[in-house]
Amino acid sequence: MGISEDLRGPVSRRAFTAALTGGAAVVALGGCARAEPAGPGAETGVDEEEAVARAYTFLDRRVDEAAGGTRQGLPRSYTGGWMETHHSTVAFTYDVALTVIAYCARGTDADLRRAGALAGTLLALQDGDPAGDGRIRQSYASGKVTGADGLPAVAAADSFTGAQAWTGLALLHVHRATDGARYRAGALRLADWIQDRTASATGIPGHTGGLPASGPALTWKSTEHNIDVAAFFGRLADVTGDRAWADRAAVATGFLDALWNEDGPAFWTGTGTDGATVNRSPVPEDPQSWSYLATGDARHAGSLDWALTHLAAEDGGFSGVSVSDADTSKVWFEGTAHLAAALRRRGGDGDREEADRFLATLRAAQAHAPNADGYGIVAASSDGLRTGDGDTLYASLHTGTTAWFALAALGADPFLPE
Template identity: 50%
Template sequence: MSGSVRRCAPWAAVAALVVGAVLVGAAPAVSDAFAARDETPADPVTDPAASVALAYEFLDARVDEFCDGEGHCLPRSYQGGFFTTPTWDFTPSFVYDDALVVIAYTARGLPDDLRRARAIGDTLLFVQENDPIGDGRTRASYEPHGIRQGRVEITGPGTFTGNQAWVGMALARLAHVTGDERYLDGALRVGRWIQDNTADMARAPYGYTGGQLEDGTSLTWKSTEHNSDIAGFFTQLGQLTGDPVWTDRAAVAAEFVAAMQHADGHVNTGTGLDGSTINTRPIPLDAQTWSSLATGDPRYGTALDWTLAHLMATDGPYTGPSISEVDVSKAWFEGGGHLALALGLRDAPGDAAAVDTLLSSIRLAQRDAPNGDGKGIVATSNDGLDSGFGDLYYASLHTGATAWYLLAATGDNPFRLPVGRA
């Protein structure tokens, strides 16, 4: 195992769920910016403001599709193409994607945005409270049909550390924006689970391991992505609670990330099973961009430069980063979002032009990509992008890719609590 998994990948879940296939509504909220254009449809390629409004409309419809009578809502992560056929529809909701949607809604912050963000946040608290183990964890994915029926149906039972940190960051963001202590309590439960179950101060480089499998088996490798997530999440807990222990723990995770940086600037994926030996291949995009976003350390500017030199793909009219160096034949639009955000926040010479290229390509995909709907963002420019970690990505509409685009377009770093929005 490489230590690269941050969530139970949809393609892996497909294999597990195909035998008992899942099933398949929407109430789009139109922004004022888009409502004014009633003569001709807005073109997201030439009108960035309309593009953003359309992307939020996509998320609105996904959130509103699966809600129960108590106000819990959970959006399916993927739709169309590979994930939707005449005989089978893959509807699970991955908590990593849900966290991104919550944070993207707080980035715009309209009343309906915050209502929907809270509906997802309340659902994350619901599944946390009703987990069969009940120790503060959440799982990789859930079935929205179950949520609509008022029950918890786990589809991805693994408890991966990165997923936990993303749930924690979503709850921390809601606590910061709304002042509702329930979200902070939930975030603290997540943080304690990570600390109690994954902290490794015995095997250098010290940091946090991958989490647990369904049967309770601990994953002994350490992931750069996971530790970046934790560095961001625990820093937020330190800010929200005023307790320096969380800041100290964040520093441990950040030091692990620093230990993964190679001499040429790129950041390696993590360690092997022994928790110490550095795993040098594949080299994932997330390790480059999230290291920069989560820590704010300028040392990772070289990782961003390495990305621009080694991970960029051109697929017909689309340009963007791939998932890793293993396959650079297709653009990964989720990654294009966080690369654009990282470059925009760095703002070095040439970064503005690179951001414009990345966001323009995502907007083109919003309008023209296979399996698109003119609003949401598909995961990849074409089917079959090889991640390098044993799985494939597809050109299907994706809440996570759409949320990352919105975070890049609004300049909102999910690893940081926004200033002046408490």
């Protein structure tokens, strides 16, 4: 995930900013050789079970150090390296949601206490937001930096669609794990916000990017956001029994069908501001793996193979995939975990072996990557990985990457609350 100087952070890429216009040049999606992901130090002396336990210890430390004021604080997203200097007090909402989901996936009593505390803070932030319309913001101050009401202060006030959907998914995971009605109610408020503010029949029907901190509503549509919405609304239909949410999820999956490039085969990025002109550059990793995790649609399963071949990256002895085809000079460890999780779910010939090689790379990164502490996992194999939309990734320990590793290793799908 990319980092912007205005603290939009990971979600600036998830927003697919308006700089990615529909007039971008076409990217060739032809074939090339598959790289085999195998990182250095596969001989780490730590097996997968121990590595996962260490990942959860890292998340525990970030969550526990954030406690402050009258409510539980939110864990900072990044520690160590470049990000320690520039954004160490920021909790990106997407990363908080992933942490909640990872806790629900393992599901010990201590995990569920922490998940409930974080989800409770998200609900309180939703309730206390000055807009009063059910939204959540892109990022908040972490730890003991709180507002006058004892809640974390807003760091970036944007309300992009993806962050709303991921927060809703996290609340549904906690609802499933604890049978807590208030989490379902919070998820419904977020879903209503997404539907009321972003549903658009202009151009290709789907959901737009949301609301920036200031200025008019965003009119472009991203494939990634529509994957998030499709999964969230589909799960909400399951939880509530309300068919309307299934119908709304179908609009988002229809957008995915429209953005599918059979010749790749892969998903294009999204649309320009007209909601219709297809944006073909850069082609990112997350829609390729998230689409399969969210839908299991066999028609689009080839997107995983496209990511394996076209986004293969090697750096510093690590092998995996990168953020997009704009820069494959370094390994994006979060995306490598995405793809491992998706390959395990697909379960085709060689998929399990490929996923295992990715997970070995992630264990090696846990032990040996720059700024590694033996517990968390850094975002990138070295500093300076360009995302293709103006952001840059660094070798700083990251809660989101660590949570994705835990989910992939456990065989859990964050889009499917169980």
